[in-house]
Amino acid sequence: MALRFEVLGRFNRARAAQLTLPHFACQTPLFMPVGTQGTIKGLTTDQLEEIGCQIILGNTYHLALRPTSELIDELGGLHKFMNWPRALLTDSGGFQMVSLLHLADITEKGVTFQSPVDGKPMLLTPEESIQIQNRIGADIIMALDDVVRTTITGPRIEEAMYRTLRWVDRCIAAHKRPHDQNLFGIVQGGLDPVLRDICVRGLVDRNLPGYAIGGLAGGEDKDSFWRVVAQCTAALPEDKPRYVMGVGYPLDIVVCSALGADMYDCVYPTRTARFGTALVPEGVLKLKHNAMVNDTRPIDPTCACMVCKNYTRAYIHCLVTKDAMGSQLLSYHNLYYMLQLSRNLHSSIVEGRFPEFVCDFLQKMFPKGDVPEWVCNAMDVAGIDISSCCSS
Amino acid sequence: MKFAVKALSSGKARAGVVHLGSCPSSIETPCLLLSTRKGLPIFISPDLLSSLPSPDSNLLQFSPLHLEVSKRCVNIGQEAGWGDTTPNFDSSEGPSPKTISSIGGLHQMVGLHEYGFAAVARDSIQCLPECGSTNKTGASFETPCGRRLIKPVEYMEMITSMKPNLWATLADEVPAWANNKRNKTSVDRTVKWLDECIARSPAGGAVFGSIVGGSNIEERKRCAQEVAVRNVSGYWIGGFGLGESMEERPSLLNAVTDNLPKDWPRMICGLGLPEEVLQGVAAGVDLFDSAYIYHLTIGGFALTFPLDRTEKIDYNYQLSDQGSDRTKINLRATVYRKDATPIVEDCCCYTCQNHTKAYINHLLNVHEMLAQILLEIHNTHHYLGFFRSIREAIKEGCFEQFQKKFVQSRREHLAADVVSV
């Protein structure tokens, strides 16, 4: 195990912790921006440090394709290759294959897919995924799991869950750098509480450095989503980090943190920036909208980032979706927003004012008091009284 | 704006200083104006801009037309070849002059308070003169948002709201192949617009009178003489980089500068390559607005020519170095795939201090925006160094030797390449 996880504060199920990884001591809850190809689109590593980014996520599938894990290894690992001194996490590559390639097929051996380079059939086994991730050298690596869409039902879910457990053993056996890299297991089981329970127990038995909740954020209804998170966080060990994969909407992060999750990742903040949308406490602000043409206010008057301190909505409006600088500046703001949200979650839990923070957050996002029912239900389970910001 | 010539070489090249109200310190000339799009460098965000040498990097070029109503604009993702380009956007507007005024002008709008802005309608990248559609009412430009005709009164409305430190009057620029009649018209119009612009010029902001005349020496001379008697604070030399040959350029440049008073700054647009800049400096030009860095960056090139003047300019690259033409390297070349060294070993720019050729090669391969950011930083840094060498050479009285040596050595190496191929 190459990490330390110290809980610094709690509020019911929510926790704020220090997660010490080989390259960085992180404060949780935390959001991890996605740097698919060894870069966060449009930002330098200095800027990422400046806005308080602690962990960057790299996509194994993309990196293995270009520049290849062998080259990254030869040049001293991904930290050195992209000059990022803080922590990195790589996914297993399986999810990317299943979601990006039409011809991916999963068997007991691994994920078979057609090479996007030469069209030849290729096989990604659990052993190979770990070998590639060992070469890339991230602080946290993910076990290869059998990914199924959350909207699928029936025996395929059960098969995938059991296969995920069998594969995790192959991943553990293949892991060559347990003293520098932390292998996280992924809880699967769809929306079925029984299967999720079996998977959590199975993974906990294997005593991994951390656990991820997978198979969510794939189009399932929100009520199912939070219930799976709540079930898994309740059953996972107190002294290990919990990572909800693919979650990145600010509201989802606040709810999951209230339920005891610690880590999140999503391409949403940077992708939406490139399409001209800013994240703000009220929700989103579409900078392309004609109403912005002569709006001389900053994107978010309460934001302390470089962009909000210097620029008007009118100016950003004429840059977005046309000039590189538009996506650079909006990505900067959006990531700042996500990282500031992480910091606020951490400090409000440590300082014992988490419920106030949650209410304040919900009030800004739902000024009319129309907080969605699933949020109310989840907060009830999390033991956070949000009645002051709900109208009914 | 204040300007003073501090040193002359044996020829006409001159070293001086320009002081602009918003810049905390004087900028030495000859100097490079950084290209911008809508007031910000194309890829270098404002926080990264401060990593470039100051005050050398504090003078920015700006085209007021960029903020005009823009329809069906080409997005930059297509230009640079990034993977997920956003769809072309149908109709969108820039802020109105009133809004720009209420924001407090250009400096305030782009958040660069300690920088100097030089406004010129043409930018050599996105806003090119289109002399066929220019008429007596205004100048026409080919822009990504279609053809735009700008009248002096509209242009002055933009200048008044944007408040650049200095601005060039509206010009009717013609390409090198324009006939004498068209050349004469272009001079007449440009001089007439000059008077119209001056009559509407706002307080503050130095007026640079535009000089045109295409490839006609007599018209160039006539235009310079007309502008020289007007009440301006500097001169903008237009109509270059529009098809004239390297050989005919010096006499055209001299026809202009020989007819201008010595104590006001001269700015030029359209000269970009190092040899072209040296031609301009040799004729006594002080400020260079150039699209060279932009074109290098978009092409994946990084400048590598030696900057140290005392060192014999010796491009000691191996002949097998496929990505190099000895002044620049193409980082897309596969030789850089595993190259763990910076672009230029002793370069102190952000890019070279933090990243390797291998990483930039990867970013280019996978169409990542950071490639252009890093390249624009290095190339700008490197070219500012080239201008510093030029100034030193002038101050030491050896600019002519510097120019000769530089051009000769490039030529020899190009010849050597041809032989070796």
Ligand SMILES: [Zn+2]
């Ligand atoms: Zn902001």
Ligand SMILES: [Zn+2]
């Ligand atoms: Zn450099």
